[in-house]
Amino acid sequence: MNKLKIKAINLRKKGFSYGEIKKEIDVPKSTLSYWLKTVPLNSTQKKRLYTKNIINMAKGPQSQKQRREREISKIVKNAEEEVALPISFESYRLIGAFLYWAEGRKTKHFEITNSDPSLILFMVKWIEEVLMVPPSQMKASINIYSQQNDQDLKKFWSQLTKIPLENFGKSFVKPPNKRYKKNNLYYGTVKIRVLKGTDFRHRVYGWIKAVLKDVDPHSELVQKKWKSLREVPRPVNITEE
Numbered sequence: 001m002n003k004l005k006i007k008a009i010n011l012r013k014k015g016f017s018y019g020e021i022k023k024e025i026d027v028p029k030s031t032l033s034y035w036l037k038t039v040p041l042n043s044t045q046k047k048r049l050y051t052k053n054i055i056n057m058a059k060g061p062q063s064q065k066q067r068r069e070r071e072i073s074k075i076v077k078n079a080e081e082e083v084a085l086p087i088s089f090e091s092y093r094l095i096g097a098f099l100y101w102a103e104g105r106k107t108k109h110f111e112i113t114n115s116d117p118s119l120i121l122f123m124v125k126w127i128e129e130v131l132m133v134p135p136s137q138m139k140a141s142i143n144i145y146s147q148q149n150d151q152d153l154k155k156f157w158s159q160l161t162k163i164p165l166e167n168f169g170k171s172f173v174k175p176p177n178k179r180y181k182k183n184n185l186y187y188g189t190v191k192i193r194v195l196k197g198t199d200f201r202h203r204v205y206g207w208i209k210a211v212l213k214d215v216d217p218h219s220e221l222v223q224k225k226w227k228s229l230r231e232v233p234r235p236v237n238i239t240e241e
Helices: 002-012 018-024 031-037 043-059 066-081 089-103 116-131 150-161 198-213 216-225 227-231
Strands: 110-114 138-145 172-174 190-193
Touching: 002 018, 002 031, 018 031, 089 110, 089 116, 089 198, 110 116, 110 198, 116 150, 116 190, 138 150, 198 216, 216 227
Parallel strands: 138 172
Antiparallel strands: 110 190, 138 190
16 A cells, blocks of 8 residues: 555544645545545544535635626626617616606705715716706715715715816715614715706606606506505604603
């Protein structure tokens, strides 16, 4: 019996895995399997190797998390290829309109608030190209936490959007909160406002209404049927004396 095989058997008797033995002696795992198939392991050694395998599976490239990440990456890549660029002006106009419907102010003025730099930049460019209002005529303000630097964040949003620094109003500093916050808003939250933009808001909702013509009748019918849900009284804030 050669020295490598003897060493492999001794290591196996100590409870070493094939992978661990291979690190000690340069022998293919197929050879180790042939040499060691009759070497018994006790229950403690089997439990250790089983636990080690589970940990390696969780950390390895075949782990569920990493498999899912690869699946998501493939889904996103395939979806990107489904979009033909450049998109038409009509599509561009409606994308911005529906973003405003989701994130914009519903009453009074024309304002959109968000913390995502890409979304804000898209909307500033959209306002300029669709509503013909340049950044120089927009106003902005930011909401930040007390530990953040107000001036640096204003400079960040100004550089991103091309809205002049002098067009930024006073920032709202959120009071300290002991509760743990899952999401870090590194850039704060910015509000973009178009001066005298009320008519723009009505115009945007007109575009949205045109798209929703097929669903609005059913939506209104169901809402009418369940109008009692709108009659629930608002909660009353009771303060201690």
